[in-house]
Amino acid sequence: MKNVTFFIFLLFAAVCHGQTITPEQAKNYVDKKVTVCGKVTGTYTSTKGKGATFLNMGGLYPNNALSVTIFKDDFPKFSYAPSGLANKNICVTGVVTLYKGKPEIKVNSPTQIVVK
Numbered sequence: 740m741k742n743v744t745f746f747i748f749l750l751f752a753a754v755c756h757g758q759t760i761t762p763e764q765a766k767n768y769v770d771k772k773v774t775v776c777g778k779v780t781g782t783y784t785s786t787k788g789k790g791a792t793f794l795n796m797g798g799l800y801p802n803n804a805l806s807v808t809i810f811k812d813d814f815p816k817f818s819y820a821p822s823g824l825a826n827k828n829i830c831v832t833g834v835v836t837l838y839k840g841k842p843e844i845k846v847n848s849p850t851q852i853v854v855k
Contacts, residue, residue, distance in 0.1 A: 758771070758773045758774070759773070759774045759775075759776060759830070760773050760774070760775055760776075761775065761776070761777055761797070761804075762775055762777045762796035762797030762798075762803070762804040762805040762842075763797050763804045763805075765797075765804060765805040765835050765842035765844075766804070766835075766842050768835045768842075769835050769836065769837055769842065770834065770835070770836070771834065771835060772832070772833065772834050773832070773833075773834075773835060774830050774831070774832045775796065775805060775830065775831050775832075775835075775844065776828070776829070776830040776855075777796045777797060777805075777828065777829070778796065778826065778827070778828050778829075779794045779795065779796060779807075779824045779825055779826060779827055779828075779829055780795050780796060780797065780798055780799055780803065780826075781794075781795040781799045781800060781803070781825060782794055782795065782821070782822045782824065782825045783795070783800065784822050789810050789811060789812070790810065790811030791808050791809060791810045791811060792808075792809045792814075792820075792821040792822050793806050793807070793808055793809075794806070794807035794808075794809070794821065794824055794825075794829075794831075795807075796829075796831075803841075804842065805835075805841075805842045805843070805844065806838070806841065806842070806843045806844075807831050807843070807844050807846055807852075808838075808843055808844070808845050808846065809821045809845075809846045809847075810845075810847070813846070813847045813848070816847075816848060816849055817849045818849070821852075824852070824854065827854055827855070828854075828855035829852055829853060829854050829855060830852070830853045830855070831844055831846060831851055831852050831853075832844075832851050833845060833846060833851055
């Protein structure tokens with residue numbers, strides 16, 4: 740039943756947000772809005788610069804396929820600590836960009852992330 744529910748969610752995400760892809764496919768969708776579904780394989784919160792939490796998907800940093808970046812200024816919008824998403828399955832919607840040659844989605848609203 741859990742697999743059926745997840746499939747229905749993926750279908751809903753595809754209809755509502757466009758293309759649904761895996762973290763490994765993100766590199767092929769630069770400058771496009773997509774929904775990426777997969778497991779958060781690791782997190783890191785930086786206090787340097789603007790401060791941010793990075794959610795790694797598709798492997799551990801620095802070999803991850805995708806980084807989801809949430810800047811400190813947006814933390815108050817979340818009812819939970821984004822770093823608490825480690826080892827959870829999520830779908831994140833946003834525009835894929837490149838940062839230092841690697842795919843990234845910047846999240847500024849909790850509505851962009853759905854926890855499975």
